[in-house]
Amino acid sequence: MTNHDKTEGQRAGMHFRRRALLKMTGAGIAAFGMASTISISTAKARTMTQDWDKVFPKSDQVDHEKIRFTNRYGITLAGDLYLPRNRAGDRLPALAVGGPFGAVKEQSSGLYAQTMAERGFVALAFDPSFTGESGGEPRNVASPDINTEDFMAAVDYLGLHERVDRERIGVIGICGWGGMALNAVAADKRVKAVVASTMYDMTRVMSKGYNDSISLEQRTQTLEQLSRQRWADAENGTPAYQPPYNELKGGEAQFLVDYHDYYMTPRGYHARAVNSGNAWTQTTPLSFMNMPILSYIAEIAPRPVLFIHGENAHSRYFSETAYEAAAEPKELMIIPGASHTDLYDKMDVIPFDRIESFFGDALV
Template sequence: MMTTTPSPPGPRRRDLLKLASASLAALGASILFPLSRAKAQTMTDIWDKTFPQSDLVEHAKVSFANRYGITLTGDLYLPKDRPETGLAAIALCGPFGAVKEQASGLYAQMLAERGFATLAFDPSFTGESGGTPRNLASPDINTEDFSAAVDYLGLHPGVDRDRIGILGICGWGGMALSAAAIDTRIKAVATSTMYDMTRLMSKGYNDTMTPEARRATLDQLAAQRWRDAEAGAPGYGPVSLELKGGEPQFVQDYAAYYKSKARGFHPRAINSNGSFTLTTALPFMNLPILTHIAEIAPRPTLLIHGEAAHSRYFSDTAFAAAAEPKELLIISGATHTDLYDQIDKIPFDKLEAFFAKHLVA
């Protein structure tokens, strides 16, 4: 089933080409500028989310290990009015460069209010989760992080391990689809405002990276790797999303979310207060994560995207490649970051219905 609206005009091509031709376009443009002095974070039990705490939900900080031995930290949300056993559960992560105190936690708490056990977690190398060096990403390890969250939920005494789904936001939408394709314990997968980070980094926005630009990016990454080897530590640079003027609207939208204390700023978030290592793009350049998206079937896939989002093409093409049962839900007038925190635009009724239908014993 597909619910959609006519495609809107794409973002200004001049703006996208400007980003795609730059070497940092392979790192996701402004959302991936580097930071100096990145440090591991200490797990805290205080409520430090970017959204109010719900009276209908119980919250607990938890930790668990992935297959690589990295300890991940998550926020477990349980509905207060719940049975002792048999809950359907959802693991959540994203956006790329965010932490669980932001969008994924908001989604998790809202879905817990609707009766699900939910786990919003920080991926490896970021936030309160372990892994060194800090502030990097891996298409392999971060796909594994979702499966590790499934491990945790499946061992929880209140959860039915045969009723577990996952939800990925932004760059972790692609990771969620990758995880669902290989981990058949995942019974349903949903994404919101999804990015395929391997496609973005290896091809640029709207696949506009030329072979010459790709080679120049690889040469720059190789040179940076020598610098890192000589220094014995990864290179970092300026804090992300410090706008200078003239940035494309979607970059301004990122800054409006991540830099605003009224919306999404969080001191542990890379996009708010830091950045990735300068060599983060290396494994993304030749490891496409959506190659086997059709193998999610016969388990269902739901892709949600904003009508006006610069990133909509990621969900459009993923939907075309996926197999039934699948659905693409386009939110009228919504931008990419609207689906991070705008409660009136995030389709929680649809998400509740999707997981309630498909996470059945």
């Protein structure tokens, strides 16, 4: 890491502390202050529209279908299934696609899935439990365990689909779901290969802060506040929510400006996304604080893993350290000049040719 990176990280860290909220990928490190008055409509969150409400145009090379499936905890998940339109009668390789953290399937994961379907893969983009059109109460809460399970449940669905060769299934995880994808594949031996694009390790950033900058004293204070918030939530009978995500007040670090440019403008705004002006529950970080999800990353081997990250991404260190911990076969692809969010949707930046060839070699 360069001195410039460290300085930028320190400046960002101080800015976050002034606002008493670290907003990494749209996830709060800690919940401070009074409860937000944001209203979360549970009925709307679980209604699955048949309209094309993606932030990207529909491809005429792909058949699209809205589907539902259930994870091991009994939560019904909503997904968009993309199939190559001019497919032969043979069963096809398939991909489960998730992320970013706080996004919905109508954003980056759907774009990745549709693009890979254009290239010959059955691809399933899904909303994680408690978010988007998927089920689960309360709304807008995350869990490293349940969200890892969501990927495995997507593999369940794909393996039972009549157009899928269940022995040729891969996974793509974007941003915070890159870490979830790696965790899922380490445990789920049905998956033959995994791509982690612009990856965040959410357990690391929530428990240690950006660039591991949180002290034990700060961590203890955060846990004290989160623990007491549980009493407030229990007394009220409903969780308090953090302030709205990705609203700018001026003076934010560049990567927060980048998040706003994606989530809060026509480029990527979606009303159901946590990151598009909605919020996680205040106590969402609790389950992440003691749960390092990449402990067993080496056990992905001998199946291959491809890390993709932008050269200028503030989050680049997550992929670099995960790459070091992973076992061969592995590859780290750094995209020159790219930021973290460039890999969300910029078709001239995301290396789809390499992703296609990676899975083409692995899913044989």
